[in-house]
Amino acid sequence: AQSVTQLDSQVPVFEEAPVELRCNYSSSVSVYLFWYVQYPNQGLQLLLKYLSGSTLVKGINGFEAEFNKSQTSFHLRKPSVHISDTAEYFCAVSDGAGNQFYFGTGTSLTVIP
Amino acid sequence: NAGVTQTPKFRVLKTGQSMTLLCAQDMNHEYMYWYRQDPGMGLRLIHYSVGEGTTAKGEVPDGYNVSRLKKQNFLLGLESAAPSQTSVYFCASSYRINPYRTTNTGELFFGEGSRLTVL
Numbered sequence: 247a248q249s250v251t252q253l254d255s256q257v258p259v260f261e262e263a264p265v266e267l268r269c270n271y272s273s274s275v276s277v278y279l280f281w282y283v284q285y286p287n288q289g290l291q292l293l294l295k296y297l298s299g300s301t302l303v304k305g306i307n308g309f310e311a312e313f314n315k316s317q318t319s320f321h322l323r324k325p326s327v328h329i330s331d332t333a334e335y336f337c338a339v340s341d342g343a344g345n346q347f348y349f350g351t352g353t354s355l356t357v358i359p
Numbered sequence: 360n361a362g363v364t365q366t367p368k369f370r371v372l373k374t375g376q377s378m379t380l381l382c383a384q385d386m387n388h389e390y391m392y393w394y395r396q397d398p399g400m401g402l403r404l405i406h407y408s409v410g411e412g413t414t415a416k417g418e419v420p421d422g423y424n425v426s427r428l429k430k431q432n433f434l435l436g437l438e439s440a441a442p443s444q445t446s447v448y449f450c451a452s453s454y455r456i457n458p459y460r461t462t463n464t465g466e467l468f469f470g471e472g473s474r475l476t477v478l
Contacts, residue, residue: 255399280466289363289449289469290402297465336401340465346417347392347467351401 248273250339252350259327260358267322267353269337279320280338280347281311290336296320307331332357361385365450365470372440372477380435380473382450390453391433392417392467393425395446402449408433409455440477448473 253268271277278297282290294305301313311322320337337350363384372378382391390409394402404417406425414425422444424436433452437444451467 252401278465282467282469287472289471290451290467291469292466295466338467346404346407349394349402351399 248277248339248341248348250337250348250350252335252337252353254353255351256354256356258356258358261329262326264325265323265327265331265355267335267337267355269320269322269350271318271320271337271339271348273318273339273341278340279311279313280340281305281309281320281322282336282338284334284336284352286333293322293335327355327357329357329359331355363450363452363468363470365448365473367473368471369474370476372437372475374441374477376440377436377438378440378475379437380448380450380475382433382435382452382470384431384433384450384452384468386452386468387430388452388454388468389430390455391427392451392453393423393433393435394449394451395419396449396472397446405435405448437475440475442477444475445477446475448475 249272251270259265280295281293283293284290294303296303296313304310309324335353338347340347366381392407393405403419408414408427411430426434449472450470453467
């Protein structure tokens with residue numbers, strides 16, 4: 247089974263500051279990588295995904311992530327956060343068959359005015 | 360555009376009672392999943408289905424049963440509820456991953472969740 251580690255459970259950041267949310271995974275095979283966002287009392291929605299090709303992936307709301315195979319990482323970044331970015335962020339990994347997804351424990355991003 | 364719909368959204372049970380959560384998707388997805396979300400533990404897969412009539416166990420299947428009699432529906436049952444099953448339950452669906460087709464990239468589409476409390 248694969249595992250996903252999100253190193254930071256809570257990240258407070260001031261409005262308009264940059265942010266990086268870290269994600270590492272353990273796998274020796276090709277994987278597909280995803281970041282999901284969960285706003286309070288809602289389900290998860292896809293932020294961005296990496297399947298193949300360019301290692302820098304751009305998503306919605308100005309977020310981007312970089313796939314680093316040698317470091318088995320898929321960190322999420324945004325150059326300038328807004329209050330509306332306050333939410334829980336989940337990193338997820340899927341194997342090539344797509345049968346199962348493995349989620350990290352989540353990072354709670356709080357944007358401070 | 361309903362997407363993934365879960366019913367009920369809230370339920371309170373007493374220990375030992377049974378109940379069924381219904382998940383319905385209108386996107387013709389092959390795969391469907393049931394997750395539970397608990398504080399500090401992220402999402403954990405309970406059961407999943409790769410097609411009508413088939414189900415498989417995930418990480419935490421004990422105490423739950425599932426059925427997928429129709430492609431669009433995935434039911435999660437608790438035969439004898441326990442306080443440890445107090446959680447928020449999410450249903451999700453997806454196509455099989457196919458990175459060469461932009462419509463089949465395998466991401467999960469989630470319902471809004473069902474909050475279950477077992478007293």
